Amino acid sequence: MTFPDIETNAQSPVNLTRQRRQLADQAIAQATAAQWAESADTNRRILELGQDAEAENRLAKSLWELGELGSAREHYQTALALDPTNRIAERNIDRLKMLLVAAGETTVPAQEGSKAPVSIFVEETGKTGFAFLTDLASPRELAQVNPGDAVELTPQNNRLIAHSNGVRIGVVEPRVAARLLKLIADGNKYAAGVTSLGDKDVRIIVREIFQDPANYGKVSFPTAAKLTDLRPYTKGTLIREEMELEEDLEDDDEDDEIEDLDRVLPPDSTTDEAFEDEADEIDEA
Numbered sequence: 001m002t003f004p005d006i007e008t009n010a011q012s013p014v015n016l017t018r019q020r021r022q023l024a025d026q027a028i029a030q031a032t033a034a035q036w037a038e039s040a041d042t043n044r045r046i047l048e049l050g051q052d053a054e055a056e057n058r059l060a061k062s063l064w065e066l067g068e069l070g071s072a073r074e075h076y077q078t079a080l081a082l083d084p085t086n087r088i089a090e091r092n093i094d095r096l097k098m099l100l101v102a103a104g105e106t107t108v109p110a111q112e113g114s115k116a117p118v119s120i121f122v123e124e125t126g127k128t129g130f131a132f133l134t135d136l137a138s139p140r141e142l143a144q145v146n147p148g149d150a151v152e153l154t155p156q157n158n159r160l161i162a163h164s165n166g167v168r169i170g171v172v173e174p175r176v177a178a179r180l181l182k183l184i185a186d187g188n189k190y191a192a193g194v195t196s197l198g199d200k201d202v203r204i205i206v207r208e209i210f211q212d213p214a215n216y217g218k219v220s221f222p223t224a225a226k227l228t229d230l231r232p233y234t235k236g237t238l239i240r241e242e243m244e245l246e247e248d249l250e251d252d253d254e255d256d257e258i259e260d261l262d263r264v265l266p267p268d269s270t271t272d273e274a275f276e277d278e279a280d281e282i283d284e285a
Contacts, residue, residue: 020046027058034115036065053082057089064092065146069100095197099143114165116150116193120207129221130195131177133162133170133202141167142197151192151204155181162204164194170202180206183220187212190220 023046030039040062046055056079064072073096079089122128136142144165152163153172160177162170172180180190189210195203208220 016049020049020052023049024055024058027055031058031062032118034065036062040066051082053079053086053089056082057086060089060092064096069096069143072096073100098139101139114149116148116191120150120191120193121195121205122207124207125223126219126221127208129176129206131204131206132173133204134173135171136200136202137167137169142169142202145169145194145197145202147194147196149194151194153180153184153190153192153206155184160184162192162202169194172204172206176206180220183215183218186214188215188220 023042027039027042027046030036030042040059043055043059043062046052047059056075060072060075060079063069063075073093076089076092076096080086080093083089144167149164151169154161154163158177158181160172160180161168162172171177180188184190187210188208190206191209192204192206195205197203206221211218211220
């Protein structure tokens with residue numbers, strides 16, 4: 001005896017996996033374009049298909065960019081509950097604890113065009129450098145800034161001031177600023193982006209985007225010898241932001257295709273010795 005086929009709305013595991021992957025790609029593309037509301041909606045659609053720690057992280061990131069700090073923390077907490085080894089969620093929960101006290105449950109959404117171009121986060125020997133910021137803005141002001149945000153560098157006397165999202169976020173450390181100030185005065189131009197933020201530190205990537213003929217032969221960022229001059233970074237870092245610039249700065253174990261802007265110039269790639277003379281001159285000034 002045979003029975004007629006019974007129609008069902010349930011998806012096969014293969015189709016479900018394919019749909020999840022397509023939605024994840026869509027969410028990443030939306031975040032890359034700073035379409036945070038759309039990215040949040042797409043990640044919610046993924047979560048309707050089942051639990052997913054990465055989707056929780058991406059949703060938290062989108063909500064954070066939208067200024068919804070309290071909701072962002074809740075989703076990071078869910079991600080950590082699903083995956084207790086999830087360093088991304090763990091780090092951001094810790095940071096949000098501080099920001100929630102300083103800024104409250106909500107803050108100013110990220111401004112349109114606030115993200116730095118992906119090209120800034122491509123490491124290129126001599127043209128890309130890494131720096132800490134000093135004299136930081138208040139925690140409430142820093143709550144408006146996230147890794148991946150563009151940074152504007154403005155010379156001010158013997159200091160190089162960093163602004164992001166319309167906020168003065170700090171001052172470039174003297175050892176790096178000294179050399180850059182000279183080159184900027186002679187016509188060079190630079191772009192920068194935030195790589196990571198901690199409770200007490202902010203780190204940025206600075207990239208030479210124009211070299212004035214007067215500076216021909218002068219390297220913006222003297223570095224130790226490397227096996228390769230160029231390392232490609234793709235859309236990944238920008239989104240899984242906290243997957244994260246900081247994590248790869250600390251570990252940088254792998255050098256694969258990289259799906260996030262997190263893998264940026266390691267702290268030790270720009271040697272201290274390269275900036276000693278410039279720093280001394282600034283002190284004397």
